[in-house]
Amino acid sequence: MPPTSETLTAERILEATEEVLRRHGPAKATVVDVARALGVSHGSVYRHFRTKAALREAVTKRWLDRTSERLAGIVDAEDRDPERRLRDWLAALFAAKRHKAGDDPELFATYTVLTDELGGVVHEHIAELTGQLTRIVMAGAGSGDFSVPDPAAAARAVFQATCRFHDPCHAREWTAPGIDEEFTAVVDLLVRGLSSPSR
Amino acid sequence: MPPTSETLTAERILEATEEVLRRHGPAKATVVDVARALGVSHGSVYRHFRTKAALREAVTKRWLDRTSERLAGIVDAEDRDPERRLRDWLAALFAAKRHKAGDDPELFATYTVLTDELGGVVHEHIAELTGQLTRIVMAGAGSGDFSVPDPAAAARAVFQATCRFHDPCHAREWTAPGIDEEFTAVVDLLVRGLSSPSR
DNA sequence: GGAATGACAGATATTGAAATCTGTCAGCTG
DNA sequence: CAGCTGACAGATTTCAATATCTGTCATTCC
Numbered sequence: 001m002p003p004t005s006e007t008l009t010a011e012r013i014l015e016a017t018e019e020v021l022r023r024h025g026p027a028k029a030t031v032v033d034v035a036r037a038l039g040v041s042h043g044s045v046y047r048h049f050r051t052k053a054a055l056r057e058a059v060t061k062r063w064l065d066r067t068s069e070r071l072a073g074i075v076d077a078e079d080r081d082p083e084r085r086l087r088d089w090l091a092a093l094f095a096a097k098r099h100k101a102g103d104d105p106e107l108f109a110t111y112t113v114l115t116d117e118l119g120g121v122v123h124e125h126i127a128e129l130t131g132q133l134t135r136i137v138m139a140g141a142g143s144g145d146f147s148v149p150d151p152a153a154a155a156r157a158v159f160q161a162t163c164r165f166h167d168p169c170h171a172r173e174w175t176a177p178g179i180d181e182e183f184t185a186v187v188d189l190l191v192r193g194l195s196s197p198s199r
Numbered sequence: 200m201p202p203t204s205e206t207l208t209a210e211r212i213l214e215a216t217e218e219v220l221r222r223h224g225p226a227k228a229t230v231v232d233v234a235r236a237l238g239v240s241h242g243s244v245y246r247h248f249r250t251k252a253a254l255r256e257a258v259t260k261r262w263l264d265r266t267s268e269r270l271a272g273i274v275d276a277e278d279r280d281p282e283r284r285l286r287d288w289l290a291a292l293f294a295a296k297r298h299k300a301g302d303d304p305e306l307f308a309t310y311t312v313l314t315d316e317l318g319g320v321v322h323e324h325i326a327e328l329t330g331q332l333t334r335i336v337m338a339g340a341g342s343g344d345f346s347v348p349d350p351a352a353a354a355r356a357v358f359q360a361t362c363r364f365h366d367p368c369h370a371r372e373w374t375a376p377g378i379d380e381e382f383t384a385v386v387d388l389l390v391r392g393l394s395s396p397s398r
Numbered sequence: 399g400g401a402a403t404g405a406c407a408g409a410t411a412t413t414g415a416a417a418t419c420t421g422t423c424a425g426c427t428g
Numbered sequence: 429c430a431g432c433t434g435a436c437a438g439a440t441t442t443c444a445a446t447a448t449c450t451g452t453c454a455t456t457c458c
Contacts, residue, residue, distance in 0.1 A: 043402070047401075196392070241421090242422085243431080243433080403456070405455100410449065415442105421437100423433105427429105427431090428432100
């Protein structure tokens with residue numbers, strides 16, 4: 001039984017949508033294109049997603065969630081010390097973004113456009129990431145490795161201070177020479193700030 | 200003698216160009232428009248600026264330099280302690296950018312487009328700013344307020360870690376509620392990182 | 399009867415012909 | 429004669445006609 005004759009599910013529509021986005025880019029990817037790729041009428045796609053915006057939102061959420069899930073593993077590695085986990089988590093986030101941007105620049109540019117449109121989904125994603133970071137900082141505060149009065153605020157500050165290394169609006173800078181040294185310098189400074197005894 | 204009959208100078212062309220940019224935006228501001236605003240033929244403008252790109256570059260440089268000059272005063276206030284000067288400098292940079300963005304959003308968007316095109320000018324501007332920051336960090340290292348092995352590298356790290364509060368690509372976030380608290384949290388963390396004794 | 403279709407109205411995007419712009423330069427002007 | 433002009437060729441932008449798309453829904457199909 002060829003894939004095209006399987007039942008039409010939201011998941012299959014999302015896969016086709018990502019493929020169409022990869023091929024055509026964000027501006028030219030239409031619901032009709034997605035339907036054509038699946039061999040169905042566009043009316044059928046509207047049975048699963050109320051609007052084109054909802055479809056774009058769902059496919060973007062899927063894309064963002066793939067990153068969050070990979071990072072969650074580092075948060076939960078409680079055998080490692082918090083500073084190590086913090087550094088690994090930030091490095092993994094940077095590496096993940098950089099690979100997405102480098103491996104398929106068209107698709108990355110596409111999703112950058114989509115995330116610009118979709119405030120809500122991105123906000124949730126950022127909340128998930130700072131939540132993960134908060135858990136690491138709290139672990140450090142508990143073990144005495146970090147001295148911070150408010151772990152959640154500190155986690156947000158760390159996330160924002162490293163935005164150059166994960167926010168898509170800085171993607172062009174990720175291929176510049178010396179970027180890895182710059183990343184390390186910022187992370188070192190932040191870790192020193194978290195570790196220093198409160199004055 | 201009305202202004203339009205004064206000698207045509209590079210300075211007068213730059214003033215007219217800024218006015219045309221404010222009125223028409225970056226996409227629609229043509230050399231012909233600038234010439235019309237000055238009451239001369241567009242050929243005369245080309246006598247002072249070889250290309251349209253050169254004119255845009257000059258007017259952008261002028262705009263960026265106005266910011267650098269205002270900050271230079273803080274760097275040279277050597278009666279104040281380095282931590283205070285660092286905090287003031289970062290706050291002044293944020294305030295300057297935020298006012299530019301808030302007071303005349305059209306013009307700010309225009310210059311954001313221009314700076315995206317003009318890699319060289321922006322690079323110089325950033326070099327000037329990190330240079331100012333390096334002088335403050337060096338003063339702190341000399342007085343013992345900061346403990347850093349490489350002041351220039353530390354200054355770059357501080358500049359990059361605060362990019363959310365000065366890079367135009369984050370301008371939309373500058374009106375969000377709580378942005379001032381976030382700015383303070385990041386700066387506090389960085390100052391703690393600079394101040395902590397090396398381990 | 400639940401899922402899919404395709405015709406349809408209004409909104410949006412594409413296209414190519416016409417208008418405008420950039421950059422040059424021979425000649426005018428004071 | 430130094431500075432300005434305006435006509436020009438080729439590149440770019442505008443605009444309106446045309447085509448395509450979004451979202452709905454009465455109808456068909458299994």
